[in-house]
Amino acid sequence: MSDPGLQISMAIDAPAGCPAGEASTATGTAVESVTWNAATDGPVTEEFTADADLDRDGVEPVFETDGRTRYRFERDWDEACACEMVELEGCPLEEVRAEDGRLHLRFYAPDVDRVREIVADLRERYGGVRLKHLSQSGEVEEQNLVLVDRNRLTDRQREVLETAYEMGYFEHPRESNASDVADTLDVSLSTFTEHLAIAQSKVLDAVVETD
Incomplete structure (x- = not known):
């Protein structure tokens, strides 16, 4: 069997030029079922579904049922959008939706290195990129399954952990030291x-706590 994926x-904060993300901000509702054609020659046609009326230049309704409207727009193929940046790394997207200006993506990757490359590229382009969930395939013994409640962490604590992880701080040997991560986060070494x-x-409390 091949290595587990x-x-x-x-989540990507308000990706500039993404009509789906902009629509979620403008309407205050979730935007779902985001799709686009695979053509790379000429304009790209993209569609999404929203539970709201949307009045935006270049975005046209194409179908409506039960209060949900399917919208369509075209954009130039001059620079890959966030979704295409992920797929260009060989990771087809399973789900794309937008809510409150954030673009939420779900996909599969072969290894952590690929994930790091994707996150680094997206963060360089858009800035606010957050890993919400990462799980590895394979059988897990029920008695060893541990669920960690992310709500235990503040937003800042999650950002620190995610940034340190993405920069290889926990690798052996380390790919980045504490000062490197602190500089990326724009905080002092002591704060980091x-x-x-x-x-x-x-x-660790969640991992080692006993009944």
Whole structure:
């Protein structure tokens, strides 16, 4: 059997020029079933479904049922959008939706290195990129299954953990040191180490706590 793959869920904050993300901000409703054609010659046609009336130049309704409207728009193939950036890395998207200006993606990747490349590329383009979920395929013994409640962590603590992980801080040998991660987060070294220590403690509490 080949090496187990990864399932990834991530959110991208308000990707500029993404009508689906902009529509979710303008209407205050979730935008779902985002699709686009695979043509690379000429304009790209993209569609999404929303539970709201949308008045935006270049975005036209094509179908409506039960209060849900399917919208269509065209964009130039001059620069890959967030979704296409993921697929260009060889990871077809399983789900794309937008809510409150954030674009939510779910896809499968062969390994952590591929995920790091995707996150780095997206973060360079858009800035706000957050890993919401990462799971590995394979059988898991029920008695060893541990669920970690992410709500235990503050937004800042999650950001510190995710950034340190993506930069290889937890690798052996380390690919980045504490100062590198602190600089990326634009915080002092002491602030980084404090947030990291608290976040790690909260995660470990969930792993080692007993009845």
